[in-house]
Each structure stands twice: as C-alpha cells, then as structure tokens.
Amino acid sequence: MSVLEVLQERGFIEQLTHEAEIKELLEKEKITFYIGFDPTADSLHVGHFLGMMVMAHMQRAGHRPICLIGGGTAMVGDPSGKTDMRKMMTQETIQHNGDCFKKQMQKFIDFSHGRALMANNADWLLVQNYVQMLRDVGVHFSVNRMLTAECFKQRMEKGLTFLEFNYMIMQAFDFLELNRRYDCVMQMGGNDQWSNILAGVELIRRKEAKPAFGLTFTLLTTSDGRKMGKTERGALWLDAEKTSPYDFYQYWRNIDDADVEKCLALLTFLSMDEVRRLGALKDQEINIAKKTLAFEVTKLIHSEEEALKAQQAAEALFGGAGALDNAPTVTISPSDLGTKLLDVLTAAGIFPSKSEGRRLITQGGLYLGNDKVTDQEMILTADLFENNSLLLRKGKKTYHRIVVE
Known part of the structure; x- marks a missing residue:
C-alpha cells in the first residue's frame, strides 16, 4: 500500500x-x-x-x-x-x-x-x-x-x-x-x-x-463540526508544563463516542483493522476503545511511562484501582487549614476565580470525597483529611488530590 x-x-x-x-x-x-x-x-x-x-x-x-x-x-x-x-x-x-x-x-x-x-x-x-x-x-x-x-x-x-x-x-x-x-x-x-x-x-x-x-x-474536528482541543483551561497543549499528561490523557478518554474511531485512525499508528475493531464497540464497551486511544496518544506525546502514570491515576480515581499518587495534586500549607475552602482552592488555581467556585457550589458540582459541598463559607479543617490527603471532584470527571505538606 x-x-x-x-x-x-x-x-x-x-x-x-x-x-x-x-x-x-x-x-x-x-x-x-x-x-x-x-x-x-x-x-x-x-x-x-x-x-x-x-x-x-x-x-x-x-x-x-x-x-x-x-x-x-x-x-x-x-x-x-x-x-x-x-x-x-x-x-x-x-x-x-x-x-x-x-x-x-x-x-x-x-x-x-x-x-x-x-x-x-x-x-x-x-x-x-x-x-x-x-x-x-x-x-x-x-x-x-x-x-x-x-x-x-x-x-x-x-x-x-x-x-x-x-x-x-x-x-x-x-x-x-x-x-x-x-x-x-x-x-x-x-x-x-x-x-x-x-x-x-x-x-x-x-x-x-x-x-x-x-x-x-482534514482539520481535527468533532462529529458535529467543532474544533477539537479546547478545554475549560484553554488549548490542549503538547507541553507537559502547559497541559499535564494526566489532563491530556483525560481529554481523549472523555471524547464523544462518535469521534473515537476517527481519532484512532488519525492520531495513532494502530493498524486499521484494530482501529475498525475498536471503533465498532458499542455501549459500555466503547470505553475500551477510549482507554486505548487515550493511552496511545499520551504515549506518542509524553512517553509510555507518562501514559502509564496517567492511566493508573485515572483508574485510581474512577475505578478504585491504580496509583492515586499520579493524580493531579495540589499541595497546601498547614496554615491554610482553618480558612475558607473557596479561598484555598482559588489560591491553589483549582478555580480561576472565587465567583466560578461559588457558581459550582450553587450548582452542586463540588465534592470533597463523596460529600457534596453546599456551603460557600465552608472552612477547610484537618479532620477532612486522611493521611494528610483529600480527594476533590469538580463536576463529573475532574479530580484533584489536595495534600497538606
């Protein structure tokens, strides 16, 4: 050929x-x-x-x-x-x-x-x-x-x-x-x-x-014609300092079902037989194809080691297995304890502004562990942490691990 x-x-x-x-x-x-x-x-x-x-x-x-x-x-x-x-x-x-x-x-x-x-x-x-x-x-x-x-x-x-x-x-x-x-x-x-x-x-x-x-x-677009590569933080960069390997992996892991086969064909070196096999998967099985896409693309851009770390972090967060240590981590100081949660998260860059944090809390989209945050004035206290670590979720799929140093 x-x-x-x-x-x-x-x-x-x-x-x-x-x-x-x-x-x-x-x-x-x-x-x-x-x-x-x-x-x-x-x-x-x-x-x-x-x-x-x-x-x-x-x-x-x-x-x-x-x-x-x-x-x-x-x-x-x-x-x-x-x-x-x-x-x-x-x-x-x-x-x-x-x-x-x-x-x-x-x-x-x-x-x-x-x-x-x-x-x-x-x-x-x-x-x-x-x-x-x-x-x-x-x-x-x-x-x-x-x-x-x-x-x-x-x-x-x-x-x-x-x-x-x-x-x-x-x-x-x-x-x-x-x-x-x-x-x-x-x-x-x-x-x-x-x-x-x-x-x-x-x-x-x-x-x-x-x-x-x-x-x-062709330009890289979704099935409905939108350009791919836009995230809530802006462009999807190939530099690990601008877009972390984990965030990069998660972007491809979460693309629409209709875009999986096209992305496998365009953005990986998998054989077309394998691309078509994965692209034909339906319902829950399409997640197998998405995981393969996310791993292969992250491996190409960041290395196989970084792809494995991102995969393990995702499995830890979403499936209860893997290495949570590889999840996106924000380190805070012990002096941050006893202050407003919203202030700490904004200072750590998890929220671009306090107003966006308040809006997410109002919409019921912020969780600490399995508990929904409902109080915009909530104080971040030591008893919320286990082994100095706390898992935070924004929306359905964005996780951060908060660690007290």
Whole structure:
C-alpha cells in the first residue's frame, strides 16, 4: 500500500492539486515535502498533531519532511480563519518558539543525517528586496483572484490590512524558495491553507516551469463540526508544563463516542483493522476503545511511562484501582487549614476565580470525597483529611488530590 493510500484510508486527505500525478510520484520516487508551523506560542497544540502525524507517515515511507518555521511570516500574521489581526512578534520570541517546536517534533520525526529538515523562512524573507520581489513574484498574482480566497473573506468584514494581504504571496514564495534550495516539490497543510498552497503550486509551475503539488489534510474536528482541543483551561497543549499528561490523557478518554474511531485512525499508528475493531464497540464497551486511544496518544506525546502514570491515576480515581499518587495534586500549607475552602482552592488555581467556585457550589458540582459541598463559607479543617490527603471532584470527571505538606 502506498503512503497516499495509507493517508486516504486513515481519513487524512481533504484535497489534492493533481491526484493522478501525486499518486504516481509517491509510488515511484522519494520526494521532499514541507508543512509550515506558525511559531505563535512556545508549544505546539493539538491542532498541530495531524500535521506531525502526516509527516511521520510520509517519513516512514521514505519521503523527507521539511518543518518550516514561519519566522518571517509570523512577523506579518496569517489571516486564515481569523477575524482579527494577529499580534506581531519579535525575532527573539519567534526563534525561542521554533526551538521548542523542534524538541516536540523529534518525538515523531527523525532529524538525524538529513532525514528531515527544519527551516525558518526568516532566512530569506527578512533579506528580500521589496521591489525585486514585486517584480519577480508579485507579477504572477491576480488581485481579483486573491480577493476570492477563503482565507481573506473573514478579515474583509473588519478590514484586511495590506500587511496581511501579502501573506499569500510570502507563503507562495516560501514554496518557491524551498523548491530551489532543497528540491521540495509538495506543500501540505490543513484544509484552511488550501488557497495559500494553491498559490505556491501555481507560482512554481509558472515561474520555474516545473511540477509542484499541494495536498491538504482534514482539520481535527468533532462529529458535529467543532474544533477539537479546547478545554475549560484553554488549548490542549503538547507541553507537559502547559497541559499535564494526566489532563491530556483525560481529554481523549472523555471524547464523544462518535469521534473515537476517527481519532484512532488519525492520531495513532494502530493498524486499521484494530482501529475498525475498536471503533465498532458499542455501549459500555466503547470505553475500551477510549482507554486505548487515550493511552496511545499520551504515549506518542509524553512517553509510555507518562501514559502509564496517567492511566493508573485515572483508574485510581474512577475505578478504585491504580496509583492515586499520579493524580493531579495540589499541595497546601498547614496554615491554610482553618480558612475558607473557596479561598484555598482559588489560591491553589483549582478555580480561576472565587465567583466560578461559588457558581459550582450553587450548582452542586463540588465534592470533597463523596460529600457534596453546599456551603460557600465552608472552612477547610484537618479532620477532612486522611493521611494528610483529600480527594476533590469538580463536576463529573475532574479530580484533584489536595495534600497538606
């Protein structure tokens, strides 16, 4: 089975520029391709997960990935999918974020001996002569056609700046530059990048009279069309300091039944026979599939050891077995005893604000052990603890272990 068939079978592929040519190319040759990553934070998040899985599948089939950090384009901002202009960043912040990305990508991608490359488009965009670029590249772009691109439509409602209008040209130039430097013949990206990818493909074919190709993969969404990776605390990060391995595990353990098979296909390397077997489970048995998904995904991002710890903590909290020591733990001081529970939990970060804590108590969603908290003025006392430890539950599935140090 070719890598294109693998990607199609697992549900990655959304659109292709030249399907027959791409199919023949990937079967007969080993190509260099690239995916771009905007360094807008110091960690990748679950939205980048699909791109890394695509790169890993391609590299396993013998193709060479280029991970392109948008050090130049990030100083402009990609308008795709945005209604507001993105915040501009310094070169130092961009470089730091790119270094963090590479550490996370190395869990998926082998960068040794040139098997994969990491490039930064700041290397060529920040030294470009503007007039020369207009003459060499801008002449190939139709403004009328650009204005019909989906990536500009939302921004047009509030006002698209000329700064952002250049983004498509810059991304197309990236593809041209990577083609010249590394013989890169294909750009891949999320389906929201289709217009930008087409621009690069067409620029190379017009200017260089050479074949170039584009491929987009599906965005990671739920069965009802919502983007995955949003939690009550914000984005689901791949950095353990931003999203703990336990919280990461629990996110996948608790996804909707309808999304399990798709996530197993897209986010694990399990065989498709196993994916279909697990996806066919019904009623209570679907929890077996969810546990497998949560373990496999956490293993990929954080290591097998961390996946086992998260699994054991979940079993301790929900099934009465496993190691409670691995549950999310908040340490408080003996001096916190005798003060209001709500004050302690807010100071410990379990509640972002006292008002949210009061609202949860009013709704009957806060428990200490098996006892529901009903008094917003409740005092945290030593007799509530057993061996200096107390289990707290928020809502149905969020647990914290409170320990007196």
